Amino acid sequence: MEPAVRLTGITKKFGSAEANRNVSLSIMQGTIHAIVGENGAGKSTLAKLIYGMYRPDGGTIEINGKAVAFASPGDAIAAGIGMVHQHFMLVPTLTVTENVILGLEKKRLFSQLALKKSGDIIQQLSRKYDFAVDPDALVSALSVGEEQRVEIIKVLYRNAGILILDEPTAVLTPQETDTLFTVLRSLCRAGKTILIITHKLDEVLAVADTVSVMRQGEVTGTLPCRKTTKEELAVMMVGRSVLLRVENPAPSPGKTMLSVENLDYRTDDGRYKLQKLNFSIRAGEIFGIAGVEGNGQSELLSLLWGLNRKSGAISGKILLEGTDITGKTPAAISALGVSLVPEDRLKHAVITAYSVTENMLFGRHRETLFHNRSGFNRKTVNDFARKLRETYDVRCRDLDNQPLAYLSGGNQQKVVVARELERPGLKLLILAQPTRGVDIGAIEMIHRSIIGARDKGAAILLISSELDELIALSTRIGCIYKGSIRRIFTETELSEGREKEHSFEQEIGLNIT
Template sequence: MVREIAIEMRGITKRFPRVVANDNVDFGVYKGEIHALVGENGAGKSTLMKILYGLYQKDSGQIFIRGREMDISSPSVAISQGIGMVHQHFMLIPPLTVAENVVLGQEPRKGKIFNDTKKAIQDVERLSKKYGLKVDAQAKVQDLSVGLEQRVEIIKVLYRGAEILILDEPTAVLTPQEVEELFNIMRSLKEEGKTIIFITHKLKEVMEISDWVTVMRDGKVAGIVETKKTTKEELAKMMVGREVLLRVEKNPPQIRGVVLEVKDLEAVNDRGLSALRGVSFKIRAGEILGIAGVEGNGQTELIEALTGLRRLIRGKVTLWGKDITNASARKILESRIAHIPEDRHKRGLILDYSVENNLILGSHYRPPMTKGPRLNFKKISENALELIKRFDIRPADKEIQVNSLSGGNQQKTIVARELSRHPQLLIASQPTRGVDIGAIEFIHRKILEERDKGEAVLLVSAELSEVMSLSDRILVMYEGKIVGEVEPKKTSESDLGLMMAGAKSSDQVIRQSGDREFPDTPIS
């Protein structure tokens, strides 16, 4: 059987001022397949797809759509050729309904002036039914969950007649259950003959859903393989260019006394709504305590409250028995609590500062970094050189502005600074978000090292596999409360996923899981 080729890109090259984002890239997709495009951040996969969608113009190369060479000068050309893209960041208008969002810009008309709302709703319902998307056409987008918003984006693309769908890291924002549902939708789209390009860096998902995989590294194609003939390990090696340890190897914890104890914490979020509703737990020296939960269930507020960035309305926080409730951020730092914040651009870094200046944030006001009121530039420079070397921050230039580093190196800068405080408690929130595999491996190793040195670690992550593989104990947070505690070895990801969605308590999970043994979970 000769299979029809949906897209072929030949010899695509795209240069940016300082990098070659795509270097003579060949990329092809058969009609009706799910084709995964994987690679680390900065490998050039998004650039390639933006060229296909007309957002960027290639410097050289050819694009064929269904065998015909096309010049895709803008997204509207791409759309007219049946190419649709679902972006990582949704482009929806919250106060409008699903149907209104879908037809926006292409509203069906009644006569010349009036919109035909009824037809819009019918169209959306028809599409929703056909592909099993289950979206209420008349609901307002602001009332939808992230997973449903994503489906609205998919309907939007289908409404515009897309035959080829580009999904840009669609699972990054979803819970495990939502990911499963998305995959079902993708399968039904495939059955209807649609072609899907699935951009991701999660190898587990690649193995589960795709037919073919193109791996990119450093702007080039590192390999094109059929999914069933490859393994995760092989893909990871292609992505990184060397052997990667996908499993986190750890020794049994050497647990000692209670480092941090929190009792009945209550706090509100930025909008003044209750975010923490009586949170209590203990962390002991030498263990990693993971907190799992769908984002927005109070984890951010919990971390901020523990690090002096948010006031607690009620409750008590003690460090080695000493009361540090509502202590200032500086006091917290001085108590040797280190904090890798969830949003490195908002909290973790001053992007316009150099690497060396970022490496002293928090210790900038006292010796050895100061001499009287003056900054001690010699010490600052020594500190930077040492940390850059120890944490392999690249490029190894202490004076370069942090905003010109890659995400992975920015994160390493933060990790370097926080661990250089010699903490007794490390609070790590989404420590590997948006970071490439090589850096993930590195950061995980560093966190484990801290634990083995006898520190207490509090780990918050939306990556279930990360929480599962690193933690010694896991607390599940739901709607501002701890709804259960589980042992990672005796719980499956799907059970944990259900608890995160508020559907199950830990008792049920434990009862159902019985004494099933689960191997260490891979990170991707």
């Protein structure tokens, strides 16, 4: 078996920082090869070098035995390489077919696009690799899992033999992840070579043939998946033993902090997203919400944070310590002691062109702690930023001068989590996918911080697509389906369920589908 991709001595620098240092790696044809590592370890940079988005400063890249020097992704595509990015690159208002052929519209002047022919090819690819995609569907009507299948179809439509997937399961439910793995195995059997960039070790061991571990820009080892364990990989990634499930002492809940009573939300076009939603959260407990994305979680978050107060039809109440906050602005809700880590940090939590320090201050800039008579107290702001960087291990070169865009996705997430968990006078902490895109060492740290906030008396709402995260942290779990809580697992049931592990995950899964 020959390597489909061979890297020899690859080095990539950004200024004085080395993202990749002397990386040598072989990815064999017809296999699934995973690359794992901490946030900022250089995984995504390496993938972008193979795909032609960056050019190496040293070393050589060989594709199917031939040395290449790609000047752009177009060169990589021509060489049979395709990449599915962590953040999908689809146009919601176009159909599946229109998205797939975008950039390939070869036609004569005044002639129509061959949409029917392209749609037929998409259907053939779907049948060949055993996953359903409707060529005529609008992308805006698709689930996240379906969108990812469209991204894979785009790559296959361009005749790629080598597929690079960057954090492919970051936004998928467990069921969608299983479907994706079935697709990847089918592609592999058909002779495709697949490179997965990820941090989820369970999934690596479930689907990959080989795994390479990166740390601080270097490859520290390459192993057959059948001959390694999650614990061994974690040590290679982080350099120390990692608690795969943090200690979670029994909580001591106090008074009811948040009450959601008969909450309905109907969009302007008449679709119900929430229907008679009821739950409550006490101070000092974590209430988890489990569900397949698209069952009202996003709408609930928007209403809790005051983002949908002027659109759609809202009825019912959201009470914070007995005070109705339904319809209040985000600033007013924040001033009452509420903090939010949103599900999409790029849309609702950060401005990537601004510095790391500025992003650490967003939403907290009104706090008197950071001000003096002439404006911001720069010493206080700088001390605050340094403390968050150290406590949450935010990997960056320069707090004040480095734009957030230059940080890895996981380190951007750490900035948001650090900012919101360290808010003083915290009464209600709303967490949506708090560890999305974060490596295993940082997950341990974030989980400890969440439990610490709970133990200080905060009421915590945790929305996550990671069932093991919900089970590990939650005091109670509510299963949401079509905008309503179908069942609530009690503290006693959760305590017993942690002993059953996977069988308990299946029990929760039955209540969210």
